[in-house]
Amino acid sequence: MxxxxxxxxxxxxxxxxxxxxxxxxxxxxxxxxxxxxxxxxxxxxQTFLDELKEALPRLITCYPSPNTQMVQLLADALNTPANNLVICNGVAELIPILLGRLGMSIAVPVPTFNPYETSALPGRLSRFFLPPPDFELDVHAYATFARTSGVDAAIVISPNNPTSRMVPHPDLLYLASALRAQQQLLLIDESFIEFSELGRSASLENHLLEFPNVIVLKSLGKIYGACGLRLGYAASANEQLITDIRAAVPTWNVNTFGEFFLSKLPRLAxxxxxxxxxxxxxxxxxxxxxxxxxxxxxxxxxxxxxxxxxxxxxxxxxxxxxxxxxxxxxxxxxxxxxxxxxxxxxxxxxxxxxxxxxxxxxxxxxxxx
Missing domain, CATH: 3.90.1150.10 (Aspartate Aminotransferase, domain 1)
Structure with a gap:
């Protein structure tokens, strides 16, 4: 090393x-x-690393493609329509946009990934405490908590960070439906789902059209071993929210190394x-x-x-x-x-x-x- x-x-x-x-x-x-x-x-x-090494002199001296072209690369890699996606410099770029710039009030189960708590504006965070010793999320109680708290959105990380526990897929479908009926958003972070037994088959990305109140947040660094590239995205059928998030990210928010990586992903599946x-x-x-x-x-x-x-x-x-x-x-x-x-x-x-x-x-x- x-x-x-x-x-x-x-x-x-x-x-x-x-x-x-x-x-x-x-x-x-x-x-x-x-x-x-x-x-x-x-x-x-290693084959990718060898290609990256060869391309390094070109990549380091060139501006990346603008965000709109990056989104299409991402769409090709995910097999998801580009108009449902926002590409970002890691999920850590999106959280302050959603909670800070857009001012969402949120419910969040704790313990959780700290930026979901620290990025919320004063008075716009409601903590839902997961009970020890197993720290499992009761989605029925959580939906009721979100309703009585009057928040704009409920956060879920599945599998959760730090507990590494996944919320069962039927429970997430119930929660998405309950929040839709309450006219509330579900922000679900699925950055680790590929490591779970069901993998992507349990992702709410498969239900975006059914639940336009769902926004899936995803870091790509964890699953692809490339945290230094700072790549992530949001996926939703909520056109207005996607438009609002895109307006908040810079034109060049992903560098050429990230672009090169995305261009190779389909053949590395x-x-x-x-x-x-x-x-x-x-x-x-x-x-x-x-x-x-x-x-x-x-x-x-x-x-x-x-x-x-x-x-x-x-x-x-x-x-x-x-x-x-x-x-x-x-x-x-x-x-x-x-x-x-x-x-x-x-x-x-x-x-x-x-x-x-x-x-x-x-x-x-x-x-x-």
Missing amino acids: NSTTQAGVGFEPDEASDLVNRFPGGYWKYDITDFVLLVNPYFPP HAAEQSWMRVGRDRDKLYADLRSLDGMRVLKPDANFVFCKLPPHWPDGDVIASTLLKSSRILIRHNGGKTLRNGKRFLRIACRTEADNKLLVEALKGAVD
Whole structure:
């Protein structure tokens, strides 16, 4: 691994604390094994990387195509009509547009992906607390909560981040129908759905015409192992909302590397599907290995990461994370920054390769011996 930090050199206390507790990213600068960022270690394939390397001198010196042409590339890759799509610089670009610029008031189940809470305007956020220990979403109670809260839209992440739990497809159809009857939107983030057992067959993208109140948000970095390219999209049959979002994004909001990637995606579809299945197998093994740790409570995962509660006799998650970073150069994420009671007692662990996952489990055992 190329790094500005040499392997075997210890971290300064402030540096280790910063990596453990800050908003994630920038880890390419460090010689660490990263179990924080949620990616796909088996994609893109080497053939694509070789093509990208050859094209690099042209790509780095050229403006990307304008947004309208990018949307057509995306439509070709997804087999979805372009007029139902907005392409973005990651879902993180869309959230402030929807909640900030367009001023939506929202209901959001917590714990959740933090930007859904932090991007809401003052007084326009209603939190729906998922009950421990399983943190499952009761869609009937949530629909009632959305109605009584009088929000514009209800947020759902499925599979959820950080719990890695998927909302059953029939439940989502019920929720979409209930919110439609209440004249409310359903914003559903499906950034991890390809890693679930049902995959895209359970996506609400298959029901956009039936539910024009549904907006699907999707990061492409997670499933395609390309978070650095910053690619994502919104999909909806709600023409007015699509128009409003498009008006808020810049003409060149996706760079040439993202454009090159999108242009190659249709012929990489089989390789992508194979990689998702491989991640699923590794994740299931990681889940089983973590469950074998005495006292560890682990939720059965549907995404490419695992959510677990530390055994009662273990230190808090930030202490465990600092220990692993200093002793083994392994970075994991505690949930102290989430809207979650005793969040530091919970870890969200990204699935890497089977070999990496094994090293992590052994390091966890060593950290508390």
